[in-house]
Amino acid sequence: MIAWPGSVLHHLRFINLSFWRNPGAAFFGVVFPLMILTINSLVFGGAKIPMHGHTVTAASFYVAGMSVFAVVMTCFTNLAVTILFDRDMGRLKRIRGTPTAVSAYVTARLLFAMAMGLLASMLCVAEGVAFFGVTIALPDLGAFVVTVLAGSACLAALSLAVVSVIPNAQAGPAMLNAVTFPILFVSNVFYPVDRLPAWLNAIANALPIRPLATATVGAFFGGGISLPSLSVLGIWGVVGAVIAAARFRWQPRR
Amino acid sequence: MSEAAIEVRGLTKAYGKVQAVAGVDLTIAAGEIFALLGPNGAGKTTTVEILEGYIKRDSGSVRVLGHDPAKNAIALKRRIGIVAQENSPDPFLTVREMVRMIAGTYPAPRPADEVIELVGLTDKARTRAGRLSGGQQRRLDVACALVGDPDLLFLDEPTTGFDPDARLEAWAMVRGLRDLGKTVLLTTHYMDEAQQLADRVAVIASGRIIAEGTPDTLGGRGHAASRIRFRRPTGGPPLPDTVAARATEQEGQVTLSIDDPVPLLNALTGWAIAHSIALEGLEVTRPSLEDTYLALIGADRAGGTA
Incomplete structure (x- = not known):
């Protein structure tokens, strides 16, 4: 009898091995947000912008924004794309043909995506601190980590839900980007967004990325943990988990 | 050897209005290599996937190694190995890593290197699975199916797409499984494969078993x-x-x-x-197994489409 936590760890080990050898996964999840952070900070980093009552550098805003972007890329887009390929290629089916408990395998996939989300966001912070004069107080970093992990869990659950409506791996990246990028552009991620039409503002606040960005930026600049924003993430996370539990497929549609 | 490895009675499964499996009865003895033959869409894969626990049946009784696959999935999966169709390995893991990944899911796996040697991939153990040829990947599939030391193996069209050399190698490997005392349920649409490997064969068409026997006696072939x-x-x-x-x-x-x-x-x-x-x-x-098979399938199509 293999204990459940041991089974989770076993699969985490091989998911990790495979991830770092997969250039697409490692690049888009971890390197790409750092690249955009670098370019944005080099071009606009010195500008001053008002934030929560005081003035901050644009570079420190980008650190928070790109952390959210990294979480979306690793926990939503990248998790979905790898699952779609694994489903199409019969790899999920193979796992399901072994004595692995379904819950242990899904937990391993979720935990790994969350770990990569946290890692990518920490690398953004480290880059900002090391190269662009960004500072963050230790208690704020704690709130930031909690917020990033909550966002990672929510987006990973939504990712497992969304793969059930994507027909195959070929369609995956296009459909996923068509969902995420319009939302990212109205969500305080690439630049501060404060003059949206009211209706668009309402939509953005009801979707998960804007509340995550609001909470992450808030935590970064001393606002602590934003419970209203995390509640929105919690609701989306539960919706994602319920859809995933009901609709997740282990092999391609025949 | 008397205990049946697989016992199926009145199995049915429909997808919408399509009756994929329409009342299959099947008994496969322990230690037997049994081939399930049939054209595409006859219900082969659906039947096998019900036995493997991948899909749920609509009705009928199923015992696989004494378990109901719909209820005791994990207990059953500890004792079976599966080579499915369209089952490519993780391209970024090496052969040894891939086998270890699967091995770690079983309670008492065989040593990975031993199984890799058994399928003839020892010199590829450190090669990433994505760089293997199609035949080598299929052998890796078999290694993954064997590493849990199962009593029963499901081989779903194991040599489709193989060149003749690779097919002969694969056949030798399946005969090796018989020597290990494993029960094997093989699906194939190559009649020579069934003739070469199987102790018994059954032909499935339109979701029903229409003939069953040894490769030499199927459909009255023995006294034809x-x-x-x-x-x-x-x-x-x-x-x-x-x-x-x-x-x-x-x-x-x-x-x-x-x-x-x-x-x-x-x-x-x-x-x-x-x-x-x-x-x-x-x-x-004498009529070949293929002649017999085609006659059976032809008769089914002529009579069964009303």
Whole structure:
């Protein structure tokens, strides 16, 4: 009898091995947000912008924004794309043909995506601190980590839900980007967004990325943990988990 | 050897209005290599995937190694190995890592290197699975299916897409499984594969088993008529009466069908020697498994589409 936590760890080990050898996964999840952070900070980093009552550098805003972007890329887009390929290629089916408990395998996939989300966001912070004069107080970093992990869990659950409506791996990246990028552009991620039409503002606040960005930026600049924003993430996370539990497929549609 | 590894009664499964499996009965003894034959869409894969626990049946009873796959999935999966169709390995893991990944899910796996050697991939153990040829990937699939030391193996079209060499190798490997005492349920649409490997075969068509037996006796093949064929030189002497009575002749090609060919061959060869005729192209054949299979499938299509 293999204990459940041991089974989770076993699969985490091989998911990790495979991830770092997969250039697409490692690049888009971890390197790409750092690249955009670098370019944005080099071009606009010195500008001053008002934030929560005081003035901050644009570079420190980008650190928070790109952390959210990294979480979306690793926990939503990248998790979905790898699952779609694994489903199409019969790899999920193979796992399901072994004595692995379904819950242990899904937990391993979720935990790994969350770990990569946290890692990518920490690398953004480290880059900002090391190269662009960004500072963050230790208690704020704690709130930031909690917020990033909550966002990672929510987006990973939504990712497992969304793969059930994507027909195959070929369609995956296009459909996923068509969902995420319009939302990212109205969500305080690439630049501060404060003059949206009211209706668009309402939509953005009801979707998960804007509340995550609001909470992450808030935590970064001393606002602590934003419970209203995390509640929105919690609701989306539960919706994602319920859809995933009901609709997740282990092999391609025949 | 008396305990059945697989016992299926009245199995049905429909997808919408399509009745994929329409009442299958099947008994497979422990230690047996059993081949399930049938055209695409006949219900082969659906039947096998119900036995493997991948899909739920609509009705009927199923026991696989004493378990109901719909209820005791994990307990059953500890004792089975699966080589599914379209089952590519993680391209970024090496052969050894891939086998270890699967091994770690079983309670008492065999050593990874031992299984890798068994399928002949020892010199590829450190090669990433994405760089293996199609035949090598299939052997890796078999290694993954064997590493849990299962009692029962499901091989779903294991040699589709293989070149003739790779197929011979794969067959040798499956015979090796018999020597290990494993029960094997094989699906294939290659009749030579079933003839070579299987102790028993069943033909499934339109979701039902339409014939079952050993490869040599399936569908009455064991006592089916032999066919004699040869060429008769134009303008030669007439055939002996016993031969002529049964023969059909077309452009010098004589064909006849008879249950007991020996007396007739005696008459034929005596006639040929007496007239110094070479009997070009003489052959005596029994219907091949493929002939039998095609006749069974043809009869099913003719009768079953009403």
